[in-house]
Amino acid sequence: MSATSILQHEETSFVPLSAKPDEIIFHEPGYHIIRRNGAITPFDARKISVALTKAFLAVEGSAAAGSRRVHEAVEELTEQVVSALMRRSGEGRLFHIEDVQDQVELALMRGEHHKIARAYVLYREERARERAQEKAVESLATPAINMTAEDGSRRLLDETRLAAIIEEACEGLDAVSAAPILTETRRNLYDGITQDELSLAPIMAARTLIEQEPNYAYVAARLLMDRLRREALTLVSDRAEQATQAEMTTRYASYFPEFIRTGVEAGLIDPELSRFDLKRIAAALKPERDLNFQYLGLQTLYDRYFLHRQGKRFELPQAFFMRVAMGLAVREVDREARAIEFYDLLSSFDFMASTPTLFNSGTTRPQLSSCFLTTIGDDLDAIFKGVKDNALLAKYSGGIGNDWTQVRGLGAHIKGTNGESQGVVPFLKVANDTAIAVNQGGKRKGAVCAYLETWHVDIEEFLDLRKNTGDDRRRTHDMNTANWVPDLFMERVEADGEWTLFSPDETPDLHDLYGPAFRAAYEAYEAKAARGEMKVFRKLRAVDLWRRMLTMLFETGHPWVTFKDPCNIRSPQQHVGVVHSSNLCTEITLNTSKDEVAVCNLGSINLVNHISGDGLDMEHLARTVKTAMRMLDNVIDINFYTIPEARASNLRHRPVGLGLMGFQDALQKLRIAYSSPEAVELADRSMEAISYHAISASVDLAAERGRYSSFEGSLWSKGILPIDSIRLLKEARPGVDMDETSTLDWESLRERVKTVGMRNSNTMAIAPTATISNICGVSQSIEPAYQNLFVKSNMSGDFTVVNAQLVHDLKARGLWDEVMVSDLKYFDGSVGQIDRIPDDLKILYATAFEIDASWLIEAASRRQKWIDQAQSLNLYMANPSGRKLDELYRLAWRKGLKTTYYLRSSSATHVEKSTLKGTDGKLNAVTAAAWGKACAIDDPECEACQ
Template identity: 85%
Template structure:
């Protein structure tokens, strides 16, 4: 590919700087390049280095040839280009020559080598004109017909008509999409001998490039992925090559379903008991049209991580997946088929979605369906290493873990058995950290655990440092989540700028199990004992200094999270038989634990968006959804595969479940309500009240049918004290709590039913992060405000362009959606606030997380918390952090009666790339978002750093 350019200074012709991959050179194994004439050649990464060097020589002259700077810059750029290419191409392992040149151009621009990039762009444009002229003049003969390689290796003519038909079918019923650009772009990336998988991938990627221009292309991309999945699954279960269109599946799904069950049983993946269902009846109940409701991110996530597979082949189609989960949950029902169909209808409609462990494992040979496990670690080696072993066993089948480490004696404490001194809790936390990494849940997601420590523990300051990147690495846990378990007395000492005393739990054992006024009395007695010389290991600190360090570490490392011991216990329905010693991995579970009892919670979430009608919240539909969902969650407890006896005993005795919600921001936007408004706080209140009412009512109905849970007597429930009533208990223990206590529904009647009939479940509600299941349903996660209105989400399935479709709809209605608007959204990192031509009402409705004062999030969370018997995963966002702002924010959360908080998120240092898809000639998505926040100086009095990255693919909460 010869080329010359002119040095800007001398005007003399210089060496070529194009990328020519035809020369003989070492190749990169497995990667290939499609040339412009359709030929496929091995990919040679060294040519990128050569081309970049020539580019710098062309602009900077021959003096650059021996420059160490140029050499280092070129090596770095080449590495960036290759990394970008291999990340974007995914499983296809195939580049188009233009893709390579696009990435070289982008790398030069990102590196701010503007003169070199400009010369490179001008050269490409000139060569494109030359090729066009040459083609017109030479009247080149048409390329030979392309052939497709079947799985058995035979070459068959490309069926262009089917390609066009599948793309047209994928576009049917969707506004503002067209098959033509997808087919054109897909054909441009075909070559003779292309495989069936690569052929499917070509059309999928072609559709994906258009998502940022029109959100409906995400549905097109999903439907094209469905075509690939249908071929893969149908061929595998039937034993012959088979393809089917969406229209074909109206008849094919029912006949496929029994074959699917048999295939899964033969592969020892599906419980043989499922074969005893009336498979014909269940197959007839499948609704193939619901395959059209997936967005690309949701279906790709299911394809990569959820659908059953064997021998490298997925054989589970989406509706079979939902029915398999439903059958697993109905396996002990009397009319199993009727209940399975009821559960299937709820799941496949996206009105409700079970948690990831339930989706992974329901109906399989190892049905570990529970989401979260909470344990207390004892203060001896046997107990400590049993706790680590339990972590491994619980994590193996996708359980998230919360460990209470407070009982373990502190650094310097006496050890009777050896007459030595303890090394404290930190070395054991390192072991727990490494265990979580070793047990990666079958490759489906990383093992994840959160360690909790009370604020009075003598090792608390070392605990705060666990996630730092400096210091002795043997006393660091880079992968484990950590959280502070904060008593009210500490917050009162912070408020009064008082002293705080740290103790070792072997000398102060009562503190671990006490809260409220009893904790205060015991703590003050131990302070007096320490002052009189009665304790060996203790240390006094200024409470405000420790609080500031807690917030400093929270900002610098994203940990430890701030959770509040007293409201978790005072408002717990189960305070009569135990103590809540920690929360879970995501801070929404508040259940009792002890050395003999491992708490278990079973989660699922209502899709709030699906319950918004023209008249607002559809209470009748919500009641039906919650009633069925609670039955499903209660079934989990009996069906569940328990890996340790302590979990089984606890779960069967107390039967806690955690019904949550997702799509809160979508619901607000559909109702035309700004998140930062009194109306949004009121909607949070009313919607959670309705969910709470129906969840408690459903548990009463289950108790009438199946019996109340074993430890009901003595609980708050048995006394007629519902979550809304327990606010008074917190106010009595801590005067000054600022919680609203208003209600609208008939709670008196429900109280009477609870006291008379009892509850089936000790706990009924908890709001989890829902990151993955909200992706499946195509809604915003949990109660979160939108991160950006246009961004690229990264998770274990790759990078996905996410566009706020409701915003696009509103902008179209006002004639504002065009290429300039797309460019502006990228420039302002998905924010509408700084785009002048967007009206103020839309700016308010579509304000992003960092544009909303987190005080609004806390206000809304406080309104929800009054109805919830457990807690909620509440992330807080702060665009321009300062020590004062964080202090005010977390004190406000405590005063508003919140039980827990979750991640603190700060705005990232790098943002969405400013390039557009058009600017990269329509190749793979050119928009990317790096959200790992860089260190940010807050004030001269404190050294602050970074918070947890939003949508970090390595973060369990984002999976």
């Protein structure tokens, strides 16, 4: 590579390379360097590494980025140069810049890096001349290119419009330029290019720049918008049409009625939406909000959410949000006003409804609920009805949790045939295969989670379901599993006591008991077994079973650990039933029975949008929660129910699950490290505020629409709010360590709840938000940052993700350059080992595996005190061990958590070292996994909720 090439590389970098040969200095106490202008400055040994890394990048290009070989070579060369200079300096501790450059050349030559050494020599000789030439590069005339239209006709490419669209996509964004996008786009054009290929070319060009500057994610989204506008406007108007973002400020209003008409004619939109005042509705659309999308969010919507006909999308983003809003407002009195109110909330990203609601609201099949919980009975009719129910519920995007504890165990007697049962496992295999067969219309994989109580005699086989070895007929590779753990088992583990396994046909009441009543019945059955009066049972050491549970959790990612007693003892609805399991993502804790399939309707507050310079904006949050709760309550009445048991349960109890996302973003906006007491305090105060306003909103709805029918006898009716139910848990299980402090006026709200009532039996649950957080461009749920630079994989492809706030901070300190990108790749998105990054930023931007998981549990415990359901809590461990896992999950139990979700453990698979360029979308799949086995960055299972 020539010196000219090095110089050109330097100029086209997203940040000019600052460490030129005559500026290479080292910092070593007492050592100084004489510069060309006579100035004497101290050494800085780190700068030699930066300069050498840039030299390798200049010569070897993207192949050197993050390369272990290059990283180790730079370290060795730097050490050689510094050592040579120290030897040559003698006692003077002073030498000239030319000495530095000479030693760099010698080190490169001795290390046999001949190409880099040659380029470096040429660069020194020609630097002055080439600086003068660097801006004199003439652009080559682009040859005439013809574009092929969809009808096969050819016309001259409109390069003026192409340039204008790219320029428009960059408007108002810092640190982006249209020039490199246009240059790369032109490089990929050819005579006869199709319209689709032409629209894709600038998107691809912009995506390659995201790792350098996060704002290119907005540019790529805006270029995708141009493609989407052409599709949608052409389809609804029946003529070839395209528009710029500026032109859409007026075009949106006329497009929207055409969109509704097209959707109704295609049988995709509920005809009732055409009877709204569409002129009023269209006037409320805000086209400028199309500019708020990042590429991952808009591509996800494009691939999986927007309505389409024969593969062509005809739904634009603001029409999408309004269609969802109108669907949720269809039964309101002033439905236009409510639709506009709901639209404003969704399109601002202050709140986002769950995926099924976004998929189906306003359509002819409005199945809007996220989660379904069922109990499987102990006979063939009940078992296969449960499997059929799974299929019907999954068909329209529902995520399912099944309670299988009632099914008798292996070896139990079957009266009808006088034979022995094969246990629960063969039926779980059938449920697994059903989930795969019913894949939600191709939009998402079907997803189900099986729960089994820890005393079930088949529990050990249940633990093995996700193993890749053994009899495949007794494995469920695609279904999630979870342990439903009673407190008594944990107490036996703590005491290193014995545990007895039973078949539920001989202990039928254990399924419905919890707390002291469960203890009494269980111990009575143990005594009965000791007298030889039980046919199927097995004794084992509780600690041994616990260790096996944790071992399988680490090895396969399953079964998850969830706690039966706190889910029931703190349940507001314990007067009408029992919580037998959680759901697919472990945040829903609702009653189930043979007559009731629990249903929950989810949505999430975007917390970072409610953070101001002074902290949490309580007024803004109160407005958002009030509107969000009305939307969620509307889901219950509008919803399309596929089985009668779900309809009966949902209309009787009316549960909803309001959660949050963007917690990590909120922390970083407030300059708070995740592993700190301040972060725990924010978790506490933010969830207290959401809880307060969610309960208050449900009371307001009760005053307007009436209480839910099973209100009397509930904890609500007794004035026992979630914060108050902690004492019930402490009474049942002494030793629970949960904070009970509060800051808001709970006493007056408590009185309102008792006197007015509640519209909803349950109001809160924190779901994973795997997809809707992508749409909003914020961090997932309550998760810490996975990495600061990685490739995210989901059903829409693979996407470069960069922590924009980190980039902003590094730019402010002059540290964001190509070497920093290389270092982030090398260290798998972690800033902790990059010497140039200051300690305060290392703490603030610590990634999930650098945070002690006990901080996650402490924050979760503070949230759990306010939540009437539960939360999807992933736990991270960089170097797991049996002791660490044991301590972590015992801590979760003692801290009063109701459930936990995935255990994420770092693996030997890391981010691709050579480059992240070209890995976005569906063209190039690059694994960026540092999850443990059976875990993914964006699990379809997570998406089943949100």
